[in-house]
Amino acid sequence: MKMRLAVFLLLAAAMSAGGKSVKRSVVRNKLLLISFDGFRWDYDQDVDTPHLDQLRKEGVTAKHITPPMLTMTAPSHFTTITGRWVEDHGVVHNIMFNATTNSKILYKQALKRSEWWDNGVLPLWITAQNQGLKTGSVYFPGGGVKYGGQMVNRALVERYDLPDDDEVEWQQNVDEVLKWFVDDDFDLVTLYYGEPDNVGHAKGPDHPKRKEIIAQIDRTIGYLREQIAQRHLTDHLNVIITSDHGMTTVKKRPLVDEIILNKYVNLFKLVNFEILDFGGFGILTPRPGKEEEVFNALSNAPNLTVYKTSEMPESFHLGKSQRLPPIVVIADLGFNLNSRFIVYVNKGDHGYHNTEMDMKTIFRAFGPNFKKDFLSEPFDSVHIYPLMCKLLEIQPAPHNGSLSVTEGFLLPSGTTAPHVGGDAAAAARVSQHLLVFLLLLMAAAL
Known part of the structure; x- marks a missing residue:
């Protein structure tokens, strides 16, 4: 009698599971x-x-x-x-x-x-x-x-x-x-x-x-x-x-005056290293003892902001870099940084704030x-x-x-999106039906 009751309870649990969604075991996706x-x-x-x-x-x-x-x-x-x-x-x-x-x-x-x-x-x-x-x-x-x-x-x-x-x-x-x-x-x-x-x-x-x-x-x-x-x-x-x-969109002549940095600072005489002519972001290494002069000169240039790398706003998360040169220049949106003359051809760019x-x-x-x-x-x-x-x-x-x-x-830990792929759903149904079938055979044998 107890055996029959146990089988009945297992059978009921298996059949009731058929009407509910089954949580998938937690696996690394x-x-x-x-x-x-x-x-x-x-x-x-x-x-x-x-x-x-x-x-x-x-x-x-x-x-x-x-x-x-x-x-x-x-x-x-x-x-x-x-x-x-x-x-x-x-x-x-x-x-x-x-x-x-x-x-x-x-x-x-x-x-x-x-x-x-x-x-x-x-x-x-x-x-x-x-x-x-x-x-x-x-x-x-x-x-x-x-x-x-x-x-x-x-x-x-x-x-x-x-x-x-x-x-x-x-x-x-x-x-x-x-x-x-x-x-x-x-x-x-x-x-x-x-x-x-x-x-x-x-x-x-x-x-x-x-x-x-x-x-x-x-x-x-x-x-x-x-x-x-x-x-x-x-x-x-x-x-x-x-x-x-x-x-x-890059602002172009004749609507605006494009930035040519050599108008404001003699790059040949005052700068050892530069990367300019690449959109809105530029870097420069002044010659020894010329950092303040370069910084002050570029501060007078329009449509850009010049920073000493060591004094950049903390929100930039750039100032601690050991690789950046001492001077960083960021153009205003849509302006590009030309060094000595205009060689820039892009109609769109990035590198801005x-x-x-x-x-x-x-x-x-x-x-x-x-x-x-x-x-x-x-x-x-x-x-x-x-x-x-x-x-x-x-x-x-x-x-x-x-x-x-x-x-x-993310969904709560241990759960996944409610969609179940065709193969997974079919496998779940087959396993469930097989369990019910086996339990029915056991009950009949008892």
């Missing part, structure tokens, strides 16, 4: 971080973007995020992947330079130079690998070098001849990273695209070509989600989509650990790092971010 270079926070507002619009309903959207000072590709991306301010991680420009030797190495060449990136701060790839995870990078800045002699498990580095706007190649990159997740069981992969930055520079943020690229990005996101579903990763892969900086709305950028996130239809207030990009560590269930390296800023994006 995978993470894909995607960056679209130069995607300003409002770029999707004047373009038909059905897939980005759908993400608003099915994931987390921030009103915008604020990149670090500097609003440039290499410094900003390295802040995202390390959670450190620029003064801490040391990547202070897109150009690798040595102010003593006057050497300058352009961005794509510097992508393979460990000495520019490896400054004692560990990026997320290495921190995750040191805790037993597998990581990869496709073109993401900083992904192709050694940190303390350790490489990212698998990394592709951007080439000079790589087309930035080839939609077929974009989809191939999606296929590649998803293959790493499925076939090679990677835990973290970062994926970088060079648009809409290039079109923003060449045509300006208001040009129709920029809108075409945003539509292409939207199609790529649609393709990504389609492939995630086809490869049965929906319940196991979290995705974060963000960027490094925004873009603004990160409080400017044109420098703000995007944040989207979706996957099994993220809330749905969640709108976040703006936040600093430095806080993405602890969020990624939380998703990967690893101990973060020292960082300047705070999980309290982004933890509210």
Whole structure:
């Protein structure tokens, strides 16, 4: 009698479970971080973007995020992947330079130079690998070098001849990273695209070509989600989509007087080293004993602000840098810094103060650990790092971010999004029916 009662209770419990959602056991999900270079926070507002619009309903959207000072590709991306301010991680420009030797190495060449990136701060790839995870990078800045002699498990580095706007190649990159997740069981992969930055520079943020690229990005996101579903990763892969900086229209003659710094300070006589002619951010090393003279002279130049590096506002998180030269110049929004004469051809640019709305950028996130239809207030990009560590269930390296800023994006611990993929749901139903069948056989035998 007692045996029959026990079987009956088990049978009742199994059958009652059929009418309730079953919580999935807690497992570490995978993470894909995607960056679209130069995607300003409002770029999707004047373009038909059905897939980005759908993400608003099915994931987390921030009103915008604020990149670090500097609003440039290499410094900003390295802040995202390390959670450190620029003064801490040391990547202070897109150009690798040595102010003593006057050497300058352009961005794509510097992508393979460990000495520019490896400054004692560990990026997320290495921190995750040191805790037993597998990581990869496709073109993401900083992904192709050694940190303390350790490489990212698998990394592709951007080439000079790589087309930035080839939609077929974009989809191939999606296929590649998803293959790493499925076939090679990677835990973290970062994926970088060079648009809409290039079109923003060449045509300006208001040009129709920029809108075409945003539509292409939207199609790529649609393709990504389609492939995630086809490869049965929906319940196991979290995705974060963000960027490094925004873009603004460069003011040109004859409407304005462009800045030519040599009008205000004799660069040949007073300056040993400079990086100018690259948009809104410039650096200079005066000759010995000439720092005050250079600073005072540049203080009289219009449409810019000059700083002594040692006296920069603390909010910049730049002043403690050992790499920045003594003088930093930041142009007003839309002005570019010409050195001796105007050689600048870009119609759009960045590098301006990160409080400017044109420098703000995007944040989207979706996957099994993220809330749905969640709108976040703006936040600093430095806080993405602890969020990624939380998703990967690893101990973060020292960082300047705070999980309290982004933890509210996530479902409560131990739960996942209510959607259950077809395979998982079918397996759950089969297991449940099999249990009921076995219990019925046991009851009949008794």
